[in-house]
Amino acid sequence: MKRFASTMILLALLGTPDSARANPYLAKPGxxxxxxxxAACAITGGFIHLYAALDNALFEKYGMKVEFVSIRGSGISxxxxxxxxxxxxxxxxxATIPGMASGSDAKLIAAPLIGLPWVLLTRKDIKRPEELKGxxxxxxxxxxxxxxxxxxxxxxxxxxxxDVKILTVGGTGQVEPFNAMRSGFAEAALxxxxxxxxxxxDGFSVTYRLNDLGLPAVYSSLHTNAKSLRERPQLVxxxxxxxxxxxxxxxxxxxxxxxxxSKALKLNDADALQSAYDAYAKLLVNRRLSxxxxxxxxxxxxxxEQGTNVRRKAxxxxxxxxxxxxxxxxxxxxxxxxEFGR
Numbered sequence: 001m002k003r004f005a006s007t008m009i010l011l012a013l014l015g016t017p018d019s020a021r022a023n024p025y026l027a028k029p030g031x032x033x034x035x036x037x038x039a040a041c042a043i044t045g046g047f048i049h050l051y052a053a054l055d056n057a058l059f060e061k062y063g064m065k066v067e068f069v070s071i072r073g074s075g076i077s078x079x080x081x082x083x084x085x086x087x088x089x090x091x092x093x094x095a096t097i098p099g100m101a102s103g104s105d106a107k108l109i110a111a112p113l114i115g116l117p118w119v120l121l122t123r124k125d126i127k128r129p130e131e132l133k134g135x136x137x138x139x140x141x142x143x144x145x146x147x148x149x150x151x152x153x154x155x156x157x158x159x160x161x162x163d164v165k166i167l168t169v170g171g172t173g174q175v176e177p178f179n180a181m182r183s184g185f186a187e188a189a190l191x192x193x194x195x196x197x198x199x200x201x202d203g204f205s206v207t208y209r210l211n212d213l214g215l216p217a218v219y220s221s222l223h224t225n226a227k228s229l230r231e232r233p234q235l236v237x238x239x240x241x242x243x244x245x246x247x248x249x250x251x252x253x254x255x256x257x258x259x260x261x262s263k264a265l266k267l268n269d270a271d272a273l274q275s276a277y278d279a280y281a282k283l284l285v286n287r288r289l290s291x292x293x294x295x296x297x298x299x300x301x302x303x304x305e306q307g308t309n310v311r312r313k314a315x316x317x318x319x320x321x322x323x324x325x326x327x328x329x330x331x332x333x334x335x336x337x338x339e340f341g342r
Contacts, residue, residue: 023331025241027063034235037067041077041091043264044174045194045276046220049112050090051260052253053246061245062238074145078104081225087232088239093218095145097296098303100317101310107229107319110222110240111291112247113284117219118149120208121181121199122188129157129208136165138177138186146177146190148306149210153190156213193279194265194272216298218291219284229319240322241331244289248335250281257281287336289323 027033040047050068053059059066069086071077074095081089082105089096093108094116100106120129120137137153139146150166169180177189182202191199196206211217222243228236250257258273267273297314304310326332 023241023334024329025062025238025331027061031063033060033063033065035065035067036088036235036239037069037086038088038090039069039071039077039080039086041071041074041089041095043070044192045261045265045273046092046113046117046192046280047090047264048257048261048276048280049220049243049246049250051264052250052257053242055260055263056246056249056256058242058246058249059239062242064235064238064242075099078106078223081106081223084225084227087224087228087235089223091221091223092145093221093223093291093296094148094299096221096223097218097299097317098143098148098308101300101303101308101312103311105225106223106317107225108218108221108291108296108317109224109236109319110243110289110323111218111286112221112243112289113219113280114217114286114292114295115219115284116149116209116211116213116215116217117192117279117284118146118190118210119192119196119206120153120188120210121178121191121196121204122207123181124203124205126187126205126207129153130159132157132188133159133163135187136167136185138167138169138180138189140171140176141168143306146174148302149190151306152213152215152302153208153210193275194261194267194269197269197272197275215302216295218295218299220280221291233322237322237325240289240326244287244326244332245335247285247287247289251285254281288327288332290320291318291323293318 054068071080074091077089077091078099080086137150139150154164167186169176174191174195178191178195180186181189224236258277261276262273293314300310300314
């Protein structure tokens, strides 16, 4: 009996490190929460995992009190990050990479979504991208992401800006280009879910999915600055753990994921919310969170071709050690119950 008891104690002791390693990032009992600020550079369904983590108190589990701010536009968001006014930035990497390549103090530390969710929305009489010749595409501003994507689209179909006018209408999101098309100022616009559903209801067509361009693309991504990497590495690691859990949470709780998007976008359209969920919680999701260096390098080259003064390599703009630690620690395997795919 004594030997049996000793064996059970030994097994318990041996099992403890494995259990601890499964989620070593949780806040310790009695640990005071750390206040941290995160900014999003737009309001979009593509930030579903950030919204869900905020709304369902996932950050609190990891000992963080997160203050959320919205800063419209990638340029000003990167400036706020560099000044440490915010410690994390949630933004489409396709929008921030040109600024980072030019020298902005920011690093990509996680990529929850990889690929392009953008679609070409057109008037009903336009059936193919080639039929845009002599017409116009509404985008936000010169050099912005929609502007660069419009140029890439034209190049794919052997069109030039002499053939198709890229009409800049201002703003930082998709509503302004969408409204320009609705008002008749343009025949097409580039949008992401859930605006595709609204467009169809307004009588427009989804003519092309830009993910089919085969462009290197990194969509919703988490950025931080040099100060955080140097002085707050444990905080960075906890942030990624909470984000990884949010991906799993949204996948297993679709209603709560859609509710978070509904609240952020002030949207109550069930079909539109489902479109956003399908795109951002299923189609493009990257459970491992690692930022693909080859895709970042590809985006840099596209930006260089379009006039960006490139001063940094892709490898200098990425720090995957925190995402890799989630795998090495056994956290991801425990979270997903085994295989966790891409």
